[in-house]
Amino acid sequence: MSETPRAQATDAIRHADILIVGGGLSGAMLAAQLLRLPGKRSVLVIEPRAELGRGEAYSAVELGHTLNGNAARMSVDPDNADDLTQWLTEHIEAGGWPESDQQHVPISELFPPRGLFGVYVQQRLREAQAVGALNGSTVEHVRAEVVDLETLDDSVRLTLSDGQRLQGAYAVLATGMFPAARTPQTQSSGVNAAALDPWDVAAMRQLDPQSTVLIIGSGLTMVDAVVSLEQAGHRGPINVFSRHGLLPHVRRQPPAWVDFLAEDATLRTPRQLVRELRRHCRDAIARGIDWQAPLDTVRAHIGRLWNQATDAQRRQFVRHVRPWWESHHHRSPPLSAELVARLHGEGRLHIEAASFKGLAPSTHGDNVSLYIRRRGEAETSVVSGAALINSSGIEYDWRRVARPLPRQLLARGLIQPGPLALGIAAAADGAVMDAKGDVSDRLFAMGPPLRGMWWESTAVTDVASQAKALATRLTKPCSH
Known part of the structure; x- marks a missing residue:
């Protein structure tokens, strides 16, 4: 080039x-x-x-x-859904990415x-x-x-x-x-100036391995930040604060499910979509099928449904459905999800439903302090740690x-x-x-x-x- x-x-x-x-x-x-x-x-x-x-x-x-989608979902060729799978096959056969065998799945299901x-x-x-x-x-x-x-x-x-x-x-x-973590913003609390980059493993190696790290946001950027901390050798507490306290679900490979949106043209609003999707997910679970199967059929229709919705319906979706949509639809790759689950099970990773209200004056030397308001509480609290990571997603x-x-x-x-x-x-x-x-x-x-x-x-x-x-x-x- x-x-x-x-x-x-x-x-x-x-x-x-x-x-x-x-x-x-x-x-x-x-x-x-x-x-x-x-x-x-x-x-x-x-x-x-x-x-x-x-x-x-x-x-x-x-x-x-890694990608948060497997190879079969990530082709850059709109006319060949298997393009990445085919490229990976050739790349791995030529000796590239030897670590791929750690995932123990077919190439189409790898998360590169x-x-x-x-x-x-x-x-x-x-x-x-x-x-x-x-x-x-x-x-x-x-x-x-x-x-x-x-x-x-x-x-x-x-x-x-x-x-x-x-x-x-x-x-x-x-x-x-x-990315909010890397983007200068016109209305800023200065959080980025005080925060570590979620992907900067080298900077994280400078932390005391046993120190407490604070993370704002609990989506996929947070998952990346936890992976970065693990690779940097951090072994201390990780405290995550997000408004709803929801973690991304792990991405699995569910079986095919009927495309119910293609079969029912009357489903047009976000409310109708959510109601019908819940019904199909309950049906899948009752039949012993992964609930992600019906959810994955929605992907092809979301643009049409969103585009034809009114602004009032869109606001309703963003206000009431978006957090759950994000955690269920924007799922974590399996290896990263396993790490998050392990740290949570060990008691090292804590997640709280709390809103970030700004930086607070630090009272512990080089520590970073935040004002947060926990869900259900009227007053703000102050939390402190050795480092802060802004994982609040995309601006x-x-x-x-x-x-x-x-x-x-x-x-x-x-x-x-x-x-x-x-x-x-x-x-x-x-x-x-x-x-x-x-x-x-x-x-x-x-x-x-x-x-x-x-x-x-x-x-x-x-x-x-x-x-x-x-x-x-x-x-x-x-x-x-």
Whole structure:
């Protein structure tokens, strides 16, 4: 993959057919799909990291940080659900990932390390480059951050952190996720400045192994943080605080279940969905079948159900159902879940239903202290530990993200928050909607920024399908 070196500020403007803002999974998959389509086109992917295809999620280097879905669920090829399984088979046969035999399951049921998944994405991108080269198509990695974006009558112009300016017929916001633990926020309690990165094993090795660690949030980021602590040699207490005190369930491989949503077109609202899903789960349990079987059939319909729901129904879902949806649907890989269960059983990991209310003045030297309010209590309490980890998940509200591009897009009125302030608003084909409600014919988005449009817009299969559809849309002959 060719990479453009950082340049000094210049008045020159580089031109390309398509500009992709972000080079993680979303950007890499869109680039691959564009390369595979007939025709000659130039694509620039603007990504500050040294490699494309990794982003936040797949830059992990520890083997213990695995995907939370097995290989059969994580193909980047929307036309071949077995693509990752096939790649892993070849990779393992060639001597790669020797630790895979520790999971004792067929290759399709393996949960690969996230870093290895990044290697898979990069290989598929290189293969697409070879296909594109036959047509004269190119993809180039511009290593910088996009700090501003303007839409012109016939193009989009980007300004980069190193002073470069790029111009293309189309631009795509493939910015991926903004993890709360790593994202500067406009409304911040300073928690990130006081917290350890959930994936920074090296920093955790500096802790007293017997010290107490505090964690805010109990979702999958917390699971990763516990894995990091274990690999760092930490053996002390871990105290987890989250509003509902729910842990992710372990992901299993349930048998097939009838697609009840496809069979009943009257199920349209979140309330109807939850009621019917509970009925099917009870039926499965009564028949000795894993309750995850009926739950897994819902995945294919969630985007349609969310998109056709009213804002009132969506708010009802977020307020009353979301915590349980997250813990049941966004499940933990088996090895990580086993670690969490073991530490909980040993009494080392404690989880409390409590709301984080801010940092408190420390009264124990270098310790970190928090204000929390436990569920059912009116008064706040203070808890202290040697270290704090912010595992509160993903920040989807772009108004709270203190990065140059989201702030500039909002200031220019080029975007508006998506439903319930989840991501940004867009048409069904990913065309971005501005502050006035007008749909752009030059600026598009895909992946996590469309969370508010489809609710689930972050899984690999979601991103792969969106990439294929958007590539087709961007390569249609212009109608204007």
